[in-house]
Amino acid sequence: MTTQENIIFITEIIGTIAFAASGAMIAIRKELDLFGIIMLGTITAVGGGILRDIIIGRIPPNTFVNPVYIATAALTSVLLFIIFYKAPSLLDSKHIGTFEKILNIFDAIGLGAFTVIGIDAGIDKGYGEYLFLLIFLGVTTGIGGSIMRDIMAGEIPYVLKKQIYACASIAGACLYVIFLQFSQSYLSMLISALLVVVVRMLASKFDWNLPAVRINSSSICSLHDDQTDQNGQNDQNH
Numbered sequence: 001m002t003t004q005e006n007i008i009f010i011t012e013i014i015g016t017i018a019f020a021a022s023g024a025m026i027a028i029r030k031e032l033d034l035f036g037i038i039m040l041g042t043i044t045a046v047g048g049g050i051l052r053d054i055i056i057g058r059i060p061p062n063t064f065v066n067p068v069y070i071a072t073a074a075l076t077s078v079l080l081f082i083i084f085y086k087a088p089s090l091l092d093s094k095h096i097g098t099f100e101k102i103l104n105i106f107d108a109i110g111l112g113a114f115t116v117i118g119i120d121a122g123i124d125k126g127y128g129e130y131l132f133l134l135i136f137l138g139v140t141t142g143i144g145g146s147i148m149r150d151i152m153a154g155e156i157p158y159v160l161k162k163q164i165y166a167c168a169s170i171a172g173a174c175l176y177v178i179f180l181q182f183s184q185s186y187l188s189m190l191i192s193a194l195l196v197v198v199v200r201m202l203a204s205k206f207d208w209n210l211p212a213v214r215i216n217s218s219s220i221c222s223l224h225d226d227q228t229d230q231n232g233q234n235d236q237n238h
Contacts, residue, residue, distance in 0.1 A: 007186050008120055011193070013072060015113030020045040020073035022106040023149045024080045025099070029091070030153055034081055040149055041077030042070055045110075048144030052118050052137050056125045104204045107146070108168075112196035115142040115169045116176050116189045123180070131177050138173035139166060142196070164203035164210070172196030 023044025027037040046063040053061035063069050084090060091099065118141025122134045143159050143166050150157040159165040172195045179188035202208065 004186075007189070008117065011113050011189070012069065012117055015110045015117060016045045016069050016072045017076050018106045018113065019110035019145055020076040021080060022103055022110060023145070024077035025103050025106070026149060026153055027077075028080065028084050029099075034078075037081050038074050038077045040152055041080070042073040043152065044145040044149040045073035045076075046070060046145065047148040048114055048118070048141040048146075049121075051144040052121055052141045055137065055140065056122060056127065058121075058125065062121075104201065108197045108200035108204075111142045111146075111165070111169055111200055112172060112193035114145075115139065115172045115196050116193045117141060119173060119176055119180075120189075123184075128180070134177050134180075135170065135173040138176065139169045142166075142169040142173075161212075162209060164199060164208045167210070168196045168199035168203065171199055 020041040022041075024037050024041035026044075027040035030036075032040065046069055049069070050061045050063055053059070053063070089095075115138040118138040119134045121141070122128070122130075122137040127133050127137075146165075147157040147159060150159075172192045175195055176188060176192035179185075179192065
């Protein structure tokens with residue numbers, strides 16, 4: 001392996017461990033069994049990379065060619081299962097704040113690592129001149145696994161509803177693409193990934209959110225009643 005390949009591989013392993021831990025901890029909170037914990041941890045870690053590889057035509061995806069990533073994600077998930085199985089008191093209400101902080105840290109690290117890795121994958125495939133594609137690949141690699149994780153966990157994907165998540169990945173991806181116009185260095189990769197982590201952690205700490213339409217419960221009930229009345233009138237007309 002060249003030095004660049006080693007750096008990329010180490011970054012991928014860091015991101016895999018971080019995202020696997022994030023997915024496994026959500027599975028533990030959902031009280032899934034061991035298989036469910038491994039499944040959620042693994043899909044969080046490799047799901048974005050699989051989507052990225054399908055988009056750029058890397059078939060089969062690198063995850064299946066080099067099983068070290070799935071093995072790393074599964075091992076991380078099993079280790080967390082053992083920890084919380086032996087010490088379930090760590091999930092008590094008095095520890096829930098610490099639990100959420102650890103989860104956010106893992107998620108932020110994984111998001112930063114996989115954002116820059118996704119861009120590098122596009123460059124390696126020969127798409128270095130397509131800047132929008134590179135940004136899209138970076139963001140897809142960063143958030144794809146998290147979206148799959150939340151859907152499997154029966155939740156609206158976190159990226160669609162709360163705090164600055166995808167935007168953090170977009171910011172890091174744009175910065176990395178700008179750096180690449182001048183030079184492709186390990187430092188630019190590190191700075192871009194750190195930007196993602198910092199933005200994500202600040203958003204979590206200060207509860208930054210994008211604007212959204214807020215509908216109160218009475219409005220929802222009124223809308224539902226109006227729809228019901230309209231449906232009843234339509235039935236009578238028929």
